[in-house]
Amino acid sequence: MQERQTKQKQIIYEGLQALNHPTATQVYAWVREHYPTVSRATVFRVLGGFALSGQALELRFAGSEVRYDYNTHAHYHARCVHCGKVTDVSAPLIEQESIKSVRTHDEFEIEGCVIEFYGRCKECKEEIV
Numbered sequence: 602m603q604e605r606q607t608k609q610k611q612i613i614y615e616g617l618q619a620l621n622h623p624t625a626t627q628v629y630a631w632v633r634e635h636y637p638t639v640s641r642a643t644v645f646r647v648l649g650g651f652a653l654s655g656q657a658l659e660l661r662f663a664g665s666e667v668r669y670d671y672n673t674h675a676h677y678h679a680r681c682v683h684c685g686k687v688t689d690v691s692a693p694l695i696e697q698e699s700i701k702s703v704r705t706h707d708e709f710e711i712e713g714c715v716i717e718f719y720g721r722c723k724e725c726k727e728e729i730v
């Protein structure tokens with residue numbers, strides 16, 4: 602039993618790495634091809650567990666499904682407003698110090714911020730032309 606769980610986790614993590622910032626549904630589709638006995642519920646539960654334990658990032662974009670990222674280093678993302686594809690952005694990170702220096706007018710304590718870039722991916726850009 603224990604061994605089976607480990608194997609399931611491994612294959613789910615592999616799916617996470619093979620796909621580009623996938624949703625849980627996309628990971629499930631990938632996993633099913635390689636390991637058909639894994640249930641949808643297991644995939645969702647294991648991905649949630651990865652996020653809790655810090656093995657993966659949970660990306661929450663306004664108005665779209667949660668996506669997962671195996672790259673847990675701090676980095677920014679760009680989201681295609683047309684197809685929803687998410688990609689990494691190489692941009693200098695805002696220093697923790699700068700975030701701490703942010704002040705509001707009513708003593709709100711800032712703990713962090715989310716920066717989201719958006720636009721059109723290569724494929725969607727070409728579609729319009």
Ligand SMILES: [Zn+2]
Pocket residue numbers: 681682683684685686721722723724725726
């Ligand atoms: Zn697109």
Ligand SMILES: [Zn+2]
Pocket residue numbers: 622670672676677678688689
């Ligand atoms: Zn990423």
